[in-house]
Amino acid sequence: MNNKKMQVKYRCPSNIALVKYWGKKEGGVQLPANASISWSLSDLFAETTMIASTEAGSKLTFTFKGESKPSFEPKILAFLERISEYSEFVKTHNFIIDTVNNFPHGTGIASSAAGFGALAMCIADLEGKYENDSVEFLERASFFARLGSGSACRSVYGKPSVWGEHPEIDNSSDLHAVPFEKGIHQSLSNWKDCVLIVDDGEKKVSSTAGHALLQNHPYATARFKNAQQNIVKITNYFQSGDVANFIALVESEALQLHSMMMSSIPYFTLIRPNTLAILEEIWSFREETHLPLAFTLDAGANVHLLYDKQYEIEVSNFINNKLLVYCKNGTYLCSNIGGTPHKIA
Numbered sequence: 267m268n269n270k271k272m273q274v275k276y277r278c279p280s281n282i283a284l285v286k287y288w289g290k291k292e293g294g295v296q297l298p299a300n301a302s303i304s305w306s307l308s309d310l311f312a313e314t315t316m317i318a319s320t321e322a323g324s325k326l327t328f329t330f331k332g333e334s335k336p337s338f339e340p341k342i343l344a345f346l347e348r349i350s351e352y353s354e355f356v357k358t359h360n361f362i363i364d365t366v367n368n369f370p371h372g373t374g375i376a377s378s379a380a381g382f383g384a385l386a387m388c389i390a391d392l393e394g395k396y397e398n399d400s401v402e403f404l405e406r407a408s409f410f411a412r413l414g415s416g417s418a419c420r421s422v423y424g425k426p427s428v429w430g431e432h433p434e435i436d437n438s439s440d441l442h443a444v445p446f447e448k449g450i451h452q453s454l455s456n457w458k459d460c461v462l463i464v465d466d467g468e469k470k471v472s473s474t475a476g477h478a479l480l481q482n483h484p485y486a487t488a489r490f491k492n493a494q495q496n497i498v499k500i501t502n503y504f505q506s507g508d509v510a511n512f513i514a515l516v517e518s519e520a521l522q523l524h525s526m527m528m529s530s531i532p533y534f535t536l537i538r539p540n541t542l543a544i545l546e547e548i549w550s551f552r553e554e555t556h557l558p559l560a561f562t563l564d565a566g567a568n569v570h571l572l573y574d575k576q577y578e579i580e581v582s583n584f585i586n587n588k589l590l591v592y593c594k595n596g597t598y599l600c601s602n603i604g605g606t607p608h609k610i611a
């Protein structure tokens with residue numbers, strides 16, 4: 267084998283699920299119990315530089331913003347190990363990886379979707395199996411990303427991204443995400459997400475542990491069935507532009523996610539008093555103004571405030587006047603919706 271060094275750099279956005287993935291199928295690696303759909307967050311991203319070589323040395327040298335981070339290495343090594351099973355390239359190369367997020371570390375924003383998404387794009391690119399704008403390339407990158415963190419597989423597409431088999435989504439798969447190709451009504455095609463940082467600490471219960479608690483959960487079957495139905499509903503709302511029903515569904519999904527946590531055995535909570543205070547403020551504001559805005563939550567206390575961009579000024583005033591007081595150090599981070607990973611020269 268020639269000793270050859272190859273280098274590539276990718277930027278990959280984070281994503282936020284609208285219909286949530288919470289619970290895995292038994293057997294296999296990271297196969298979702300139900301389909302989920304997400305929006306990508308173009309302004310909250312990871313940038314990863316990867317150098318692959320066949321020179322003798324350690325399998326992985328990892329830095330975060332140029333600084334060594336030994337605590338990240340086991341997770342990335344496990345990820346490379348999983349991918350090796352499907353990629354001769356990964357099996358036969360050593361990697362030097364540097365990653366940086368554009369959002370501050372320790373804000374409680376899940377960086378794994380953007381991070382594993384970017385790593386997966388780099389690997390799929392260096393592997394050189396497919397042209398990097400082909401469907402096959404994106405599916406392969408999404409497949410790799412899933413092996414790092416399930417929800418990361420949805421970060422590969424700029425369009426809303428569906429992961430998990432669903433009879434009404436063409437080409438849907440448990441193995442990788444697919445873009446939602448049916449077109450989005452203009453009333454839902456230009457939204458933003460401001461993430462209100464309520465808690466910036468480590469989660470008390472990891473996503474991995476949370477997913478596992480769905481195995482013997484009293485409401486799991488009903489939840490998975492409802493999520494599958496919600497995929498049909500939300501994709502209909504995307505096409506018809508039914509904003510009111512879209513908002514109701516997205517908020518219900520967020521609260522269902524957290525109710526599943528609260529009704530797991532053992533039970534746990536990730537939302538905090540300030541999370542609920544923000545939700546109450548959002549409901550009051552919407553009742554007063556009738557503006558199209560909704561909240562969603564991921565596995566944590568922070569609130570994603572989703573809104574139609576044309577009301578940016580009103581929402582910005584609302585955040586500053588009413589919500590900032592509930593945010594840790596007054597922190598919130600805003601992003602446009604959409605944004606595809608791309609190669610950086």
Ligand code: PMV
Nearest residue numbers: 283286287415416417473565
């Ligand atoms: O990808 P994981 O294992 O971190 O799970 C993420 C689960 C949620 O963020 C709560 C929901 C989702 O679909 O992204």
